Amino acid sequence: MLNSIFMRILPAALVLAVLCAGCAHKRTDLYTYVPEGTNMLAGANLDRVRESSLTAAFPAFQSLVERFKEGHYLVTAFRGTEVLEIERGPFAAPPAGMKIVEAGVALQGPASLVQAAETQHASGMPGSQPLVAHASSADVWFAIQRGTQLPLAGNLVNLNRFFQKAEYTTLELKLDIPVEATLTMYTATSGDAVPLEQELRAAITMASAGEEEYGLWKSARIRRDENDRHVRIELLISLPDLQRLYSFSIQGK
Secondary structure: OOOOHHHHHOOOOOOOOOOOOOOOOOOOOHHOOOOOOOOOOEEEHHHHHHHHHOOOHHHHHHHHHOOOOOOOOOEEEEEEEEEEEEOOOOOOOOOEEEEEEEEEEEEEOHHHHHHHHHHHOOOOOOOHHHHOOOOOOEEEEEEEEOOOOOOOOHHHHHHHHHHHOOEEEEEEEEOOOOOEEEEEEEEHHHHHHHHHHHHOOOOOOHHHOOOOOOOOOOHHHEEEOOOEEEEEEEEEEEEEHHHHHHHHHHHOO
16 A cells, blocks of 8 residues: 555656745645654655646656646645645545545544544644655655654565665656756765765765666766765656656566
């Protein structure tokens, strides 16, 4: 179930306008519904997903906008095997399977997790605050805490090894063609970041050397910043490369 939800949100294993931008009135911070114990967050600017020419090419994006027809913004909180969906939209009635908890906000998930989210919201503060601090304003994004094992297919499962070397990892996608993807790994010290950067450079060099028809890894730019504690990889992903990644992520080949 976790794998299907993950793939519904992201059409590749690599692979939000600012929450209150353009608001005429103050809106509830959706992140106050994120419960304690959350180890991964995903966000999607549903309006941008609908507008993107990429959506027609990927069933995962199509099912996302079809399911959340009224929504403008979606935050998904993963707590172990439990999944909580937090949707913002102009709801006239509760969306299928969801509970409206206040005007314009609906939740879906196990009853205990929905209750935990409502209790957290009543405090006025998000749970799992260090993780929430890594939320993004990208069209689609992920924030992953160390120790999280992603349900990746095939050789992509090896990415989990790198994720264990950083306190937090974020993936941000801008849904243009080519897709602009930024993977950032946040380490505790520069002493952790230097060997991580070296390992990533070596892995990207090997992956690039094996590419013939595709040039995905050849576009990669890697650097350290923020006092040498953040390792960042930037990629431009063409539509053929994205389709190949999507096929690989769901089939393992």
